[in-house]
Amino acid sequence: MTPDVVALLRAELGDRVDTxxxxxxxxxxxxxxxxxxxxxxxxxxxxxxxxVRAVLRIATATRTPVVPRGAGTGLAGGANTGRxxxxxxxxxxxxxxxxxxxxxxxxxxxxxLNAELNALLEPHGVWWAPDPASRAISxxxxxxxxxxxxxxxxxxxxxxxxxxxxxxVLADGRLLHLGHRSVKGVTGLDLTSLVIGSExxxxxxxxxxxxxxxxxxxxxxxxxALFDDVxxxxxxxxxxxxxxxxxxxxxxxxxxxxxxxHRLLSMPAPPAGAAQLTIQTDGPVAADEARAIADVxxxxxxxxxxxxxxxxxxxxxxxxxxxxPAMETLGTTLIxxxxxxxxxxxxxxxxxxxxxxxxxxNIPTVAHxxxxxxxxxxxxxxxxxxxxxxxxxxxLFRAALDLGGTLTGEHGVGVLKRRWLADELGDDQWRLQRxxxxxxxxxxxxxxxxxxxx
Amino acid sequence: MTPDVVALLRAELGDRVDTxxxxxxxxxxxxxxxxxxxxxxxxxxxxxxxxVRAVLRIATATRTPVVPRGAGTGLAGGANTGRxxxxxxxxxxxxxxxxxxxxxxxxxxxxxLNAELNALLEPHGVWWAPDPASRAISxxxxxxxxxxxxxxxxxxxxxxxxxxxxxxVLADGRLLHLGHRSVKGVTGLDLTSLVIGSExxxxxxxxxxxxxxxxxxxxxxxxxALFDDVxxxxxxxxxxxxxxxxxxxxxxxxxxxxxxxHRLLSMPAPPAGAAQLTIQTDGPVAADEARAIADVxxxxxxxxxxxxxxxxxxxxxxxxxxxxPAMETLGTTLIxxxxxxxxxxxxxxxxxxxxxxxxxxNIPTVAHxxxxxxxxxxxxxxxxxxxxxxxxxxxLFRAALDLGGTLTGEHGVGVLKRRWLADELGDDQWRLQRxxxxxxxxxxxxxxxxxxxx
Numbered sequence: 001m002t003p004d005v006v007a008l009l010r011a012e013l014g015d016r017v018d019t020x021x022x023x024x025x026x027x028x029x030x031x032x033x034x035x036x037x038x039x040x041x042x043x044x045x046x047x048x049x050x051x052v053r054a055v056l057r058i059a060t061a062t063r064t065p066v067v068p069r070g071a072g073t074g075l076a077g078g079a080n081t082g083r084x085x086x087x088x089x090x091x092x093x094x095x096x097x098x099x100x101x102x103x104x105x106x107x108x109x110x111x112x113l114n115a116e117l118n119a120l121l122e123p124h125g126v127w128w129a130p131d132p133a134s135r136a137i138s139x140x141x142x143x144x145x146x147x148x149x150x151x152x153x154x155x156x157x158x159x160x161x162x163x164x165x166x167x168x169v170l171a172d173g174r175l176l177h178l179g180h181r182s183v184k185g186v187t188g189l190d191l192t193s194l195v196i197g198s199e200x201x202x203x204x205x206x207x208x209x210x211x212x213x214x215x216x217x218x219x220x221x222x223x224x225a226l227f228d229d230v231x232x233x234x235x236x237x238x239x240x241x242x243x244x245x246x247x248x249x250x251x252x253x254x255x256x257x258x259x260x261x262h263r264l265l266s267m268p269a270p271p272a273g274a275a276q277l278t279i280q281t282d283g284p285v286a287a288d289e290a291r292a293i294a295d296v297x298x299x300x301x302x303x304x305x306x307x308x309x310x311x312x313x314x315x316x317x318x319x320x321x322x323x324x325p326a327m328e329t330l331g332t333t334l335i336x337x338x339x340x341x342x343x344x345x346x347x348x349x350x351x352x353x354x355x356x357x358x359x360x361x362n363i364p365t366v367a368h369x370x371x372x373x374x375x376x377x378x379x380x381x382x383x384x385x386x387x388x389x390x391x392x393x394x395x396l397f398r399a400a401l402d403l404g405g406t407l408t409g410e411h412g413v414g415v416l417k418r419r420w421l422a423d424e425l426g427d428d429q430w431r432l433q434r435x436x437x438x439x440x441x442x443x444x445x446x447x448x449x450x451x452x453x454x
Numbered sequence: 455m456t457p458d459v460v461a462l463l464r465a466e467l468g469d470r471v472d473t474x475x476x477x478x479x480x481x482x483x484x485x486x487x488x489x490x491x492x493x494x495x496x497x498x499x500x501x502x503x504x505x506v507r508a509v510l511r512i513a514t515a516t517r518t519p520v521v522p523r524g525a526g527t528g529l530a531g532g533a534n535t536g537r538x539x540x541x542x543x544x545x546x547x548x549x550x551x552x553x554x555x556x557x558x559x560x561x562x563x564x565x566x567l568n569a570e571l572n573a574l575l576e577p578h579g580v581w582w583a584p585d586p587a588s589r590a591i592s593x594x595x596x597x598x599x600x601x602x603x604x605x606x607x608x609x610x611x612x613x614x615x616x617x618x619x620x621x622x623v624l625a626d627g628r629l630l631h632l633g634h635r636s637v638k639g640v641t642g643l644d645l646t647s648l649v650i651g652s653e654x655x656x657x658x659x660x661x662x663x664x665x666x667x668x669x670x671x672x673x674x675x676x677x678x679a680l681f682d683d684v685x686x687x688x689x690x691x692x693x694x695x696x697x698x699x700x701x702x703x704x705x706x707x708x709x710x711x712x713x714x715x716h717r718l719l720s721m722p723a724p725p726a727g728a729a730q731l732t733i734q735t736d737g738p739v740a741a742d743e744a745r746a747i748a749d750v751x752x753x754x755x756x757x758x759x760x761x762x763x764x765x766x767x768x769x770x771x772x773x774x775x776x777x778x779p780a781m782e783t784l785g786t787t788l789i790x791x792x793x794x795x796x797x798x799x800x801x802x803x804x805x806x807x808x809x810x811x812x813x814x815x816n817i818p819t820v821a822h823x824x825x826x827x828x829x830x831x832x833x834x835x836x837x838x839x840x841x842x843x844x845x846x847x848x849x850l851f852r853a854a855l856d857l858g859g860t861l862t863g864e865h866g867v868g869v870l871k872r873r874w875l876a877d878e879l880g881d882d883q884w885r886l887q888r889x890x891x892x893x894x895x896x897x898x899x900x901x902x903x904x905x906x907x908x
Contacts, residue, residue, distance in 0.1 A: 102696040103795040125698060147640040158638060160647065161615055176883050182793040183608060183825035184863035186601040186651040187871075187878050188905060189887045190614065193647030197640040214698045242556040244579060244668045284739045339636040341557040371637040409638035417641075424641050429630050432893065433643045439889045451642060 005062050006042050009086070012054045018043040027067075027087035030074040031134075033332060033383070034416060038083025040067070045092050049167070049175065049206045055088055056204065057173035065448045066171075068200040070111060070142030073134045075335055076414025078146065078199045078450050088204065090141050096120050097207070104212045105164060105181060110141025110205050126212040129156035132410065133324070141205050147197025149410030151249045154241075154370035156213065158410070160196050167207035168195055171441040181209055194436075199412050200447040202440040220248075221290035222280045222313030225302030230254040230275040230365070231353075234346040236300035237277055237369035241342045243296050245289050249280040250370035251320045254349075257364040257377070260326040261319050277302065277369065278320050280313065323366050327377050330364075334378040334385050334416075336393060338400035339409030342372040351399035352376055359392040373409035394420065418453045459518050460496050463540070466508045472497040481521075481541035484528040485588075486870060487786060487837070492537025494521070499546050503621070503629060503660045509542055510658065511627035519902045520625075522654040524565060524596030527588045529789055530868025532600065532653045532904050542658060544595050550574050551661070558666045559618060559635060564595025564659050580666040583610035586864065587778070595659050601651025603864030605703045608695075608824035610667065612864070614650050621661035622649055625895040635663055648890075653866050654901040656894040674702075675744035676734045676767030679756030684708040684729040684819070685807075688800040690754035691731055691823035695796045697750050699743050703734040704824035705774045708803075711818040711831070714780040715773050731756065731823065732774050734767065777820050781831050784818075788832040788839055788870075790847060792854035793863030796826040805853035806830055813846040827863035848874065872907045 009017045023043040029035035041064070046052045059066045067081040069089045081087040094111035101124045108117060114135040118127050130143055131150035138148070144166065149158045165179025168191075179185070179192035195202055227233040233252055240250060253261070255273045262269055270276070277297065281289040294304045307313035327333045340348045345367065352374075356363050367374040376396060378389045397407040397420050407424055408417055422430040434452045438444070463471045477497040483489035495518070500506045513520045521535040523543045535541040548565035555578045562571060568589040572581050584597055585604035592602070598620065603612045619633025622645075633639070633646035649656055681687040687706055694704060707715070709727045716723055724730070731751065735743040748758045761767035781787045794802045799821065806828075810817050821828040830850060832843045851861040851874050861878055862871055876884040888906045892898070 100795070100797065101698075102692065102797040104695075105795065147644070149638045149640075154637060157615075160644065161611075170882075170886075174882055176886070177880070178883065180793075180860045181795045181858035182827070182860055182863065183796070184603045184612060184793045184822075184827045185860035186603075186864060186866050187860050187862050188867060188875055188884075189656075189890060190601070190647050190651055191883070191887065191890075193614065193644050193650075196647075197644055202643075214700070238556065241558075244555075246668070339634075339638045341554070341559065341635045342637070343554065343556040368638075373636070373638045404635035406634045406636055406639035406641050408641050409636065410640060412640050413642060421642055426631070428624075428628055429632065429645070430642075432624075432630070433645065435893045436643060436645075436890055439886065439893060 005058065005064050008058045008062065009042060009044060009055065012058065013044060013051060016045045016047060016051060018045060026072070027069065027081045030072045030077060030079050032075045032077050032416060034077040034080065036080040036082030040081040040085045040087045043087040043089055045089050047092050049169065052088065052169045052204050052206050053173040053175060055086060056169055056171060059086060059445050060172045060443060063443060063445060065445050067447050068145065068204045070139035070145070071113065071137055073138040073142065074146060074414060075411040076416045078412050078414035078447070080415060091139060093206065099124050101126050103181065106210045106212055108140055108208055108210060110208065111139050114138055114140055114143055121212065122215070125215050127215055128210050129162055129213050130159045140208060144196055144205050144208055145198065145200055146410070146412040149368070149373060151251060151368060153368065155246050155248045160193060162211045163192060163196055163208055164211050165192055165209040166195050166205050168203035169206050170203045171443060171446050179209060197412065199414065199451050201437050201451050203446065216282045218282065218284040219286045220280055220282045220310060220313060221286045222307040222316050223290055223294060223304055224316050225277045225297040225304045226270065227275050227302050229273050230349050231346055232301050233275040233277055234349045234369070236297055236302055238343050238345055239296050239300050240293055241370070243292070245292055247279045247289070247293060247370055248282045249278070251278045252367040252369040253320060253323065254365045256362055257323055257326065257366050260330060260364065261322045264322055264326040264329055265319065278316055280317070320366070327364065327379060331379040331381050332383060334389060336376045336378065336396060337373070337408045337411040338376070338396060338405055339373040340400055340403045340405035344403040344405065345369060345372060347403055348374060348399065352396070355392050355395050359388055361388070361392055372405070397423065413451045415450055418451060421451065459512065459516050462512045462516065463496055463498060463509065466512065467498060467505060470499045470501060470505060472499060480526070481523065481535040484526045484531060484533050486529045486531050488531040488534065488870060490534040490536030494535040494539045494541045497541040497543055499543050501546050503623065506542065506623045506658050506660050507627040507629060509540060510623055510625060513540060513899050514626045514897060517897060517899060519899050521901050522599070522658045524593035524599070525567065525591055527592040527596065528600060528868060529865040530870045532866050532868035534869060544660070545593065547660065553578050555580050557635065560664045560666055562594055562662055562664060564662065565593050568592055568594055568597055575666065576669065579669050581669055582664050583616055583667050584613045594662060598650055598659050598662060599652065599654055600864070600866040603827060605705060605822060607822065609700050609702045614647060616665045617646060617650055617662055618665050619646055619663040620649050620659050622657035623660050624657045625897060625900050633663060651866065653868065653905050655891050655905050657900065670736045672736065672738040673740045674734055674736045674764060674767060675740045676761040676770050677744055677748060677758055678770050679731045679751040679758045680724065681729050681756050683727050684803050685800055686755050687729040687731055688803045688823070690751055690756055692797050692799055693754050694747055694750050695824070697746070699746055701733045701743070701747060701824055702736045703732070705732045706821040706823040707774060707777065708819045710816055711777055711780065711820050714784060714818065715776045718776055718780040718783055719773065732770055734771070774820070781818065781833060785833040785835050786837060788843060790830045790832065790850060791827070791862045791865040792830070792850060792859055793827040794854055794857045794859030798857040798859065799823060799826055801857055802828060802853065806850070809846050809849050813842055815842070815846055826859070851877065867905045869904055872905060875905065
């Protein structure tokens with residue numbers, strides 16, 4: 001059957017069907033480091049909605065699995081494509097179709113990069129708020145598929161808060177227009193929200209109507225606070241949240257990650273064991289808020305440094321942004337993504353310390369402390385995740401769930417977390433979710449094996 | 455079978471099963487004025503999650519339809535209960551279970567009134583933002599079931615933006631916990647969002663974890679602007695949105711509604727044909743924003759009056775709040791609920807004027823102009839909606855859809871709009887939505903005949 005599928009694709013899509021070894025190889029993996037077994041049949045570089053529909057009609061007719069793909073920057077293996085599967089790339093569909101500053105909306109194709117979109121929006125005085133750390137290299141369609149978060153979420157929301165509608169091609173090639181262009185709308189079930197974060201198992205997002213914000217007026221003030229240890233820093237971040245002031249950004253780096261970044265950037269080593277909060281306020285009263293936050297931080301034992309201007313603020317933030325390259329200098333990294341209520345951050349760091357001791361591991365951790373989302377990094381040698389790391393990760397997930405949290409705040413389930421999905425959802429909800437997916441995709445050809453283990 | 459069901463309910467729920475004629479009669483209708491045919495079997499006043507589960511187990515065993523009900527303030531007939539059906543009232547489950555200002559969340563039972571909840575939250579320095587006009591009399595569970603909006607939505611969001619999780623009892627009595635307590639979370643499909651606005655067809659909401667906001671610091675400034683006609687007022691409101699300033703409230707009243715309220719409140723009659731915008735800004739730069747908005751309004755031909763203090767501001771807003779009682783003085787009212795992109799407000803008022811002329815009707819209209827949600831009121835004599843009104847409403851829906859909008863912004867589909875649902879969704883999406891509902895409720899016993907016509 002295999003040669004037939006490629007021939008059918010070629011007959012309809014010509015040279016947009018790519019079977020070069022390099023293309024097939026790169027479609028096997030995302031940025032998680034995890035790769036699928038075997039190589040896909042083909043990578044199809046879709047150039048239009050009609051291309052996507054054609055691929056799905058052929059896929060349905062031949063019962064061939066299809067894995068939608070943006071820029072391949074996911075961290076859960078959700079776009080990894082394996083033997084017998086078609087990798088359907090949306091990256092080439094990257095147009096900004098419409099900007100309406102007066103209605104605070106934009107219509108886009110899915111393959112546009114997040115940062116590229118925002119660069120195009122800026123002259124109109126508007127922006128799309130979701131800001132995953134990958135924003136320079138990830139697509140809006142991928143952001144929607146994963147329900148991406150980022151640094152600014154506590155103040156400006158996640159993807160779920162920033163999409164009015166999506167155009168979705170179903171497994172059989174039918175095209176649906178979900179949502180609308182108005183701010184309000186409650187006609188029937190909210191399928192737009194259901195598609196956000198659904199990781200390609202319900203359909204292929206071929207367009208989106210995004211909810212924009214005005215560019216934030218006023219200044220930005222950036223400050224850092226150094227603490228003796230990570231627990232004190234976590235308590236301080238919870239105290240900032242509890243004080244009622246909402247920073248735009250509040251990032252926490254533990255001792256290992258801070259030291260690794262300082263090494264990478266050739267900065268002087270931080271004091272042993274020290275952890276750091278990096279905070280940014282914005283808007284018309286940003287300076288007042290920064291002063292009040294600095295007081296809270298000092299009261300919690302922090303050594304505070306306030307940037308004198310935007311350039312110095314960027315330098316302070318650059319330390320946080322260098323985290324991923326710094327981790328790569330230590331070895332292969334498995335980036336986890338648990339999220340807990342903000343007041344539980346200290347307890348979650350206690351749990352991480354306990355897991356480090358129990359399993360004899362070092363787990364450098366950064367957190368979007370403003371919203372309670374932690375990224376513990378497991379670092380190891382070689383390409384494969386050792387069993388002890390999975391055991392420790394499982395304990396990490398359990399700790400997050402016990403604290404009222406979730407095992408993935410913004411990266412998604414993909415293949416890497418599917419075996420723990422039922423632990424969070426419960427068996428009844430797990431089955432209900434899978435049955436809902438089957439309504440969209442009765443043959444189970446859309447991104448099979450992702451999210452649900454079967 | 456009928457006596458058996460009531461006997462089964464009584465055996466498990468005792469005197470919480472109410473078959474008094476008054477209870478049965480009041481369960482037939484909501485605030486839409488529309489009532490179901492016939493009387494329900496019983497009204498069950500649930501006092502606990504276990505009560506709800508017991509009712510649904512009996513309902514499933516006996517194939518008896520169940521209609522969940524909060525305070526019965528809906529405007530689409532969604533809670534109307536008819537012959538052979540059980541009305542399941544959640545109104546008695548009205549506890550505020552937990553408030554966490556540090557995590558900006560609250561856990562509630564569904565029967566708590568919106569305003570009652572906010573009164574309890576205020577001493578903690580937090581609030582729940584959704585503010586339907588019915589907030590003093592509608593329940594949080596009902597707000598969730600309808601995906602309610604309100605006046606503050608453009609700035610502070612709708613219900614969809616303000617719920618972290620819901621506890622849902624399925625048609626067969628199983629209890630699911632959807633969502634989580636953390637700000638971020640993308641584990642599997644977003645069933646919490648799917649339940650919001652689902653009007654009781656997926657399950658019964660028996661608890662919710664709400665996302666709160668800090669009370670807004672700073673002052674409130676209220677102003678009104680009088681315009682020669684409604685179109686000029688609509689153009690002015692779109693100009694305010696386009697100016698980039700986000701008011702907390704921006705309400706528009708057309709000439710007929712403004713005159714009716716002035717009569718009701720014994721105020722001097724407004725100039726013939728005059729329409730009015732009522733705007734409130736809040737936050738640390740509220741006064742600056744109000745001044746800038748006043749300039750925009752004057753530039754658009756408005757005669758602006760700024761309240762000198764909060765008390766005068768409340769008086770100005772009271773005019774808008776008196777709309778529904780004022781309409782009731784004119785006759786029986788069918789309140790419509792179309793929503794369009796904000797820039798399309800003038801075009802939508804043009805469409806309403808065209809429909810008034812074509813059908814020989816007067817359609818007094820108010821709008822949440824800040825978010826593009828209009829409430830055209832059809833006023834007539836007697837209890838039944840005349841055919842000409844439905845014909846005009848159908849044209850109104852079509853006009854809203856043509857402008858990129860929706861036929862219901864915040865009231866829901868219920869029974870009153872179900873015959874137009876497929877016009878907005880398209881047949882494919884309509885069937886998909888119905889099939890998803892069937893996954894939750896295979897026997898079709900949950901609020902049957904609502905949302906979907908079959």
